Amino acid sequence: MKIYVSGSLAFDRIMSFPGKFADHILADKIHILNVCFVGNGLTERFGGTAGNIAYSLALLGEKPVILSSAGWDFDHYHKRLTDLDLPMEGVHMVDGELTANCHITTDMSDNQITCFNPGAMNERCRYEFNGVNVDEDIAIVSPGNLVDMVELPRKYKQMGLRYIFDPGQNITALAGEDMAECIDGSWALISNDYELEMIVKATGLSRDEIQAKTKNLITTLGEKGSVVYAEDGTVTEVPTAKLEAVVDPTGAGDSYRAGLLKGLSMGLPLAKAAYVGSACAKWSVEKLGTQEHHFSEDEFWTAYEDNFGPRP
Template sequence: MRILVSGSLAYDRIMSFPGSFADHILPDKIHILNVCFLVEGLEEKFGGTAGNIAYCLRLLGEDPTIVATAGKDFAAYEAWLRHCGIAIDGIRRVNGEFTAGAYITTDKADNQITGFNPGAMKHRADYTVDEADPAQTIAIVAPGNLEDMQDFPRRYKAKGIPCMVDPGQNITAFSGDQLAEMLTGATYLISNDYELELIQNSTKLTQAEIVERAGTVITTLGEKGSVIRQKGSEIAIPPCPVAEVKDPTGAGDAFRAGFVKGLALDKPLDVAARLGSVSAAYAVEKHGTQEHAFTWQEFADRYAAAFGPLK
């Protein structure tokens, strides 16, 4: 099964501040704010929605194609993807830009100040799907370049390629009409519960109307699991037990990878969502979005322990 994963590629540059931001910000001087935080080193990790989803799919034994853009500093990330056995032929290089990057500083109270440079993500991937076989292709459109997020669903729908639309953190960048077009006719719409409410508010569509348009709506609920809604039905999916929550960042992308793996195996939707729950559990047990690892046998054993044998 060919799996197309469009979205972002990004470096996550993580810094730790040993004090408290609040001690260095004077409330009566906010209008002339000028602060400097001396951090304790910097960690660089690989991230971005497309990168995270593709990484998990590769762990699950699939051969995904990343459809995204990267910049002139992509060499380290490229080497990592090659090491993981992930194809890079769908990645467009934009030599005049840096690869998208998040600069995250966290203080001792877990408050965060983040700067995000979209860099190469400002440019479209320019990827063609003309040769894709609808019967052998699944696509997921994750947050990334805004034009790609609107255009790829149109192209997938036109070719009859099953498509999962995931507007995620870019929901507020689209108008209600644009969101409505993206989800209408999509095979799946996936979001967390807060994002689903944002979609409803923006489109002025009820939850039932969104289900009517999208066909299948998957809503993740964090530690409460997920729910699958189709016309006339609603299935609650429990979470997979987690040994220790170290970093929830990337759990959503891991869930999506597990769900898509279930689709590639032609499993029922509830089984696909349980696969997503197990994949997410691995992600939250490690710091970073591409730090966890497992074999398929380890994954299947964990699935069996949580939900019974994988059939």
């Protein structure tokens, strides 16, 4: 079974400011704001939705095809992914552009100033699909290039390939009619509960109408776990796995998706695969960053069994 993961590849560059932004912003001069914050060190981390999902899938023994675009500075990210034995033929290299990058500065009150440069992500992945097994393979369409997010579902429906639509942080950037088209005919729609309400507002569709357009609906609920509304009418509430510490929930959603796809690759029904997703999310939450967690397959399945019983 082949897994296609489309979305972004990005560098997250994180800096801390040893003070408070509010102490240096003059409210009566906000219309001519011109301020420089001197940071306390810079940390670069690998990120992007496609990169995050593919990373956790690699830890789980899968070799997904990443469908994305990257720029001239991609070398060390490329090495990281190839060291994980991930195929790179789906990554479109864009000359003269930087790989998408996000610069985040956080002050002592946990306020953040963020600037995101799409860079190479402005270009489509341009992947040519060959040898697709529509009876077994699966794809996930995650936030990334907006044209890819609309065109890939069209391609998948034309091929008869099941796909999971995951609009995430691009909900506000996608036109409502495009989002409705992507949902229509999808094998599953995945979002958190807040995003689902945003999808309802953007598309003008009710929740029931959305569920009628996709075979399965998966809603994540943060610390409360997730709910799977399956095409057979069953509703399954999936709890979270026990956590040693809550360090950074930022990458939990991508890790959940990786575990979900792993479960599906094992031939598990969707509800059971969601338990694998829940088990995978735990590892990300316990580390700072979206690709800083590590585990062997044995360690993963031991933790799964500790939380959810025998390995499927």
